[in-house]
Every structure is written in C-alpha cells, then in structure tokens.
Amino acid sequence: MTGGGDNNPPPLRCSIKLRWFEFFAWWTRSQSIRTEGEVPIEVAIVDSPEVPTYIGIADKSLHLKELNMNLNQIAEALKVDRTTVLRALRWVKSIPVYATGPFREV
Numbered sequence: 001m002t003g004g005g006d007n008n009p010p011p012l013r014c015s016i017k018l019r020w021f022e023f024f025a026w027w028t029r030s031q032s033i034r035t036e037g038e039v040p041i042e043v044a045i046v047d048s049p050e051v052p053t054y055i056g057i058a059d060k061s062l063h064l065k066e067l068n069m070n071l072n073q074i075a076e077a078l079k080v081d082r083t084t085v086l087r088a089l090r091w092v093k094s095i096p097v098y099a100t101g102p103f104r105e106v
Helices: 012-025 058-066 071-078 082-092
Strands: none
Touching: 058 071, 058 082, 071 082
16 A cells, blocks of 8 residues: 555655655755855955054163163153053063063063
C-alpha cells in the first residue's frame, strides 16, 4: 500500500519531509547575503585633530625636569595636570606606559 489516492493520506515518510521543509521555509532569508563589495559605507572626513597636549609640552617639560624640578612643579609652571607632564616625559624618552623597574624613573 503506497497511499497517495483520493481518500488515503500520504505516507508517513512524505509528511515528515513536508513538515521539515515547512519548518525551514519560514527561516530562509528574504534577501541574499551581500558580499563586501555590495555593502554601502559612509565615512565622515574630518580635519585632523590638533596635537595632543602632552606632545606639545614635551620639550619644555623635559627642559624643566633637567633643571631638577619635580612633576608637581612642572605641572604648575605649565598649567597642566601632573599626569600630562608624566605622559610628556615618557613620550620624549620613548618609555612605554607599562614599563617597570629602572625604566620607570622619569
């Protein structure tokens, strides 16, 4: 008995496949996947920002450090934060921020 007549329901195996198809039919994408070349992109072009403060005061802070001024005195003289002076001195001497040991001395 194969089914499929007017009064007979379709075989069980066929109905499972039909349900499987119906399950995934709702999930399919309405649009195709775009490749990188088809994705629209907008980019805002802005003027380059001014030089960061710590780079602008680096030479002067190094000069004041060589005159044996401490970081607080240099910061007060240049009217900036102590951290900015520390960053400037590290930038001039090319010392990374995460340096430890004898290199940490500024």
